[in-house]
Amino acid sequence: MLLLFAPLAQLAAAEGPLYQGVRVTVVPDTVLVGDRIRCVIAVQHGEREVASLEGLDPASRPRFELISLQRVSSMLSASGSGKERFELDLALFGSGRQLLPPFTVILRDSEGRMTRKVVYSAPISVFVKALTDSTMRELRPIKPQEKPSIPFFLIFPLIVTVFGTAVVVLGLLFLIKRAVRKSAEKVNPGQVAQRKLRKLRSKLTAGMPPPECYEELSNIMRSFLENHYRIRALEAVTQEIERDLKKLGVGGFESIMSLLKQADLVKFAGRRPDIEESRNSLQKAEEVIRSARPAEE
Amino acid sequence: MQYAVELEELGQQITEASRFLEKAEEQLSRRIIGQKEVIQRVFIALLVNGHILLEGVPGLAKTLIIRTFAAAMNLKFQRIQFTPDMLPADLIGTMIYNPKDMEFYPRKGPVFANVILADEINRSPAKVQSALLEAMQEHQVTIGNQTFPLQEPFMVLATQNPIEHEGTYLLPEAQVDRFMMKVLVDYPSYDEELEIMLQSATTASDREISAVVQPDDIAKARGLIDRIYVDPRVQRYIVDLVVATRNPARFGMESLEAMIEYGASPRASIFLLLASKAHAFLQKRPYITPEDVKAIAYDTLRHRIRPGYEAEADNIRSDDIIRQILQHVQVP
Numbered sequence: 001m002l003l004l005f006a007p008l009a010q011l012a013a014a015e016g017p018l019y020q021g022v023r024v025t026v027v028p029d030t031v032l033v034g035d036r037i038r039c040v041i042a043v044q045h046g047e048r049e050v051a052s053l054e055g056l057d058p059a060s061r062p063r064f065e066l067i068s069l070q071r072v073s074s075m076l077s078a079s080g081s082g083k084e085r086f087e088l089d090l091a092l093f094g095s096g097r098q099l100l101p102p103f104t105v106i107l108r109d110s111e112g113r114m115t116r117k118v119v120y121s122a123p124i125s126v127f128v129k130a131l132t133d134s135t136m137r138e139l140r141p142i143k144p145q146e147k148p149s150i151p152f153f154l155i156f157p158l159i160v161t162v163f164g165t166a167v168v169v170l171g172l173l174f175l176i177k178r179a180v181r182k183s184a185e186k187v188n189p190g191q192v193a194q195r196k197l198r199k200l201r202s203k204l205t206a207g208m209p210p211p212e213c214y215e216e217l218s219n220i221m222r223s224f225l226e227n228h229y230r231i232r233a234l235e236a237v238t239q240e241i242e243r244d245l246k247k248l249g250v251g252g253f254e255s256i257m258s259l260l261k262q263a264d265l266v267k268f269a270g271r272r273p274d275i276e277e278s279r280n281s282l283q284k285a286e287e288v289i290r291s292a293r294p295a296e297e
Numbered sequence: 298m299q300y301a302v303e304l305e306e307l308g309q310q311i312t313e314a315s316r317f318l319e320k321a322e323e324q325l326s327r328r329i330i331g332q333k334e335v336i337q338r339v340f341i342a343l344l345v346n347g348h349i350l351l352e353g354v355p356g357l358a359k360t361l362i363i364r365t366f367a368a369a370m371n372l373k374f375q376r377i378q379f380t381p382d383m384l385p386a387d388l389i390g391t392m393i394y395n396p397k398d399m400e401f402y403p404r405k406g407p408v409f410a411n412v413i414l415a416d417e418i419n420r421s422p423a424k425v426q427s428a429l430l431e432a433m434q435e436h437q438v439t440i441g442n443q444t445f446p447l448q449e450p451f452m453v454l455a456t457q458n459p460i461e462h463e464g465t466y467l468l469p470e471a472q473v474d475r476f477m478m479k480v481l482v483d484y485p486s487y488d489e490e491l492e493i494m495l496q497s498a499t500t501a502s503d504r505e506i507s508a509v510v511q512p513d514d515i516a517k518a519r520g521l522i523d524r525i526y527v528d529p530r531v532q533r534y535i536v537d538l539v540v541a542t543r544n545p546a547r548f549g550m551e552s553l554e555a556m557i558e559y560g561a562s563p564r565a566s567i568f569l570l571l572a573s574k575a576h577a578f579l580q581k582r583p584y585i586t587p588e589d590v591k592a593i594a595y596d597t598l599r600h601r602i603r604p605g606y607e608a609e610a611d612n613i614r615s616d617d618i619i620r621q622i623l624q625h626v627q628v629p
Contacts, residue, residue, distance in 0.1 A: 236628060
């Protein structure tokens with residue numbers, strides 16, 4: 001804060017005899033448009049006199065607005081002279097260096113009669129920073145702090161980078177998925193079933209009970225049908241599989257159903273096939289799988 | 298291939314013993330066009346001493362099916378129209394005072410018959426419903442101080458209007474559970490309806506139905522059904538299906554957990570097995586396959602599963618839940 005000091009107020013106009021003097025201080029010396037300054041005016045006067053201040057000259061109105069005017073202190077010295085202090089709050093408008101407006105000091109005697117009326121122009125100026133329109137006539141509202149904006153030339157490459165990365169990631173995912181699907185498609189359900197059947201045949205030779213062999217045979221056939229013809233076979237009963245295969249017009253349909261029904265008899269009706277019959281069934285299953293053609297779409 | 302000898306014999310006996318059903322079916326087809334599945338379910342219930350809850354809009358020949366069935370099977374038939382002002386005494390009977398000898402005599406109600414058609418059971422208040430359901434469970438009725446056994450076979454076929462209809466009381470879950478099956482009666486196909494129209498739009502009286510069943514035919518069939526072979530795999534499959542309605546997550550159906558408020562009771566497992574046996578009997582098979590279980594799973598389970606709030610919000614019915622369960626639980 002800077003204190004501007006005017007040693008003596010310059011007399012601009014005076015009525016009656018000259019008196020002791022005026023001292024003016026103003027803080028701050030630089031403000032924004034609409035901000036306030038405080039002027040402290042000390043007036044010295046003669047014995048039995050009372051000093052008062054008048055409001056601002058209307059001519060200074062566009063640039064200065066009187067907010068408050070009050071007498072702060074009043075004291076008398078031993079010699080009989082007095083000193084009074086006034087404080088003025090002024091709001092500033094316009095822009096650039098503004099000279100403090102003239103003000104009027106009125107002195108009255110003890111009976112209230114005006115003895116002097118003096119108009120002063122203090123040689124003090126305040127610099128007003130015009131951040132807004134200089135024609136503004138209102139007090140500056142309190143604005144929320146603005147977020148610093150990022151210039152478009154900086155944002156644009158960022159957006160391009162983000163989108164580019166997303167496209168690359170999605171592309172990679174798509175390629176991976178396709179590769180996985182293709183590799184899965186390469187696994188031929190027929191080959192898988194044939195391999196399982198060969199394993200089952202060796203298990204049977206090694207002493208596997210025929211009923212267990214039929215149960216496994218049924219599972220192999222069902223998973224082959226599910227993967228090869230894309231039908232629901234593992235959670236379906238034989239009748240449902242029969243219906244689906246009929247719909248697809250599968251070749252070797254009778255052989256498939258005969259195998260499944262045989263397995264059902266072993267599983268659910270307590271039939272006990274011998275080893276030779278089990279071998280024949282395995283042979284039949286291998287033939288069915290070998291001759292299977294993909295279902296027509 | 299060696300065949301289990303006892304099953305082969307049983308198969309022959311079943312073929313012989315099920316002839317009366319073929320004759321009854323022939324009689325039924327004289328009056329009833331279509332509704333083959335409903336008729337089959339009625340046979341199943343008769344064979345294993347079960348009761349059926351029939352649900353369908355009016356005019357689908359529910360009453361006609363039951364009446365004709367009773368006539369063909371040589372069974373005493375009673376139709377009881379349930380109304381909101383009905384009392385239990387109107388159903389089971391009451392004690393009547395005779396002023397001549399100044400004593401009370403029991404007068405038996407319409408429940409004393411072989412085949413009871415409880416028409417619109419959900420129009421009567423709860424105490425009448427429970428009186429009937431008690432008779433269904435105990436196969437006996439108490440009037441005053443005397444207990445009277447009901448005639449065998451005793452079978453109740455209750456019709457129920459969909460609950461959205463006005464003036465109906467919802468059957469409590471505990472009572473609904475006593476019905477072996479809940480059968481939905483659907484509209485006939487176009488051709489069937491055409492045939493129904495041509496057959497029924499006449500001023501002549503209904504075609505005569507002959508009683509083709511001997512009194513011991515049903516008892517004999519029941520004895521054979523008890524001997525039908527059920528492999529442990531099929532036994533486990535039945536329990537798996539019923540448990541899946543209570544704990545679907547156990548069978549990899551986590552999404553169904555929130556859809557089911559409560560699932561089927563152990564009574565469902567019993568009825569599912571019994572009905573599967575009867576279904577195999579109708580196919581003249583001495584053993585059960587998962588096909589039999591699947592065939593009657595909807596009718597046996599649909600009234601025992603209560604869809605939860607989320608299911609209702611998504612318009613998912615118990616039949617949709619059963620369909621998902623049947624598709625996910627692995628068949629043996």
